[in-house]
Amino acid sequence: MVEVLIGIISGTISGTGMGGGTILIFLLTVLCRLEQHIAQATNLIFFIPTSIVAIIVNIKNKNIDLKLATIISIFGILGAIIGANVSVHTDVKMLRKYFGIFLAIIALHEIYTIIKENKKTKLRENK
Known part of the structure; x- marks a missing residue:
């Protein structure tokens, strides 16, 4: 389940x-x-x-955007080869830490973006 x-x-x-x-x-x-x-x-x-x-x-x-998707996919294949090899040779605990750091960076970026957009909206409303 x-x-x-x-x-x-x-x-x-x-x-x-x-x-x-x-x-x-x-x-x-x-x-x-x-x-x-x-x-x-x-x-x-x-x-x-x-x-x-x-x-x-x-x-x-x-x-x-098929043109953009094609370009990034070609280079994404190279990145996938590199990433898969790095992952296989990385200690499980370190891999988990890297994953956590990655998630934290994404979360901080999203929070920053939301705050920035809210400030822009308030500035427009006050004009």
Whole structure:
């Protein structure tokens, strides 16, 4: 039952393009008690079908810049090779710390962006 909920939650977030894999890794390590390496590799398998569905929907709705997607995908393959090799040779505890730092940086960036947008909105309203 936990696996079903994890799939639905991660799939829904993945479908929006907001990092369902990040949530999946977190849920797999916390709820299923998988080691970080296993959770990250499991995420890669999860990513294939969920991405295909999201890609089809977004192409149909003309939401993808295909030129940009092609360029970043080519270089993303190189990055994936590097990242997979780094991950395999990195201690599980360190990998988990890096993942936590990555999430914290994203959270801080989002908080900063929200505060900045709120300030701009208030300035416009006061004019």
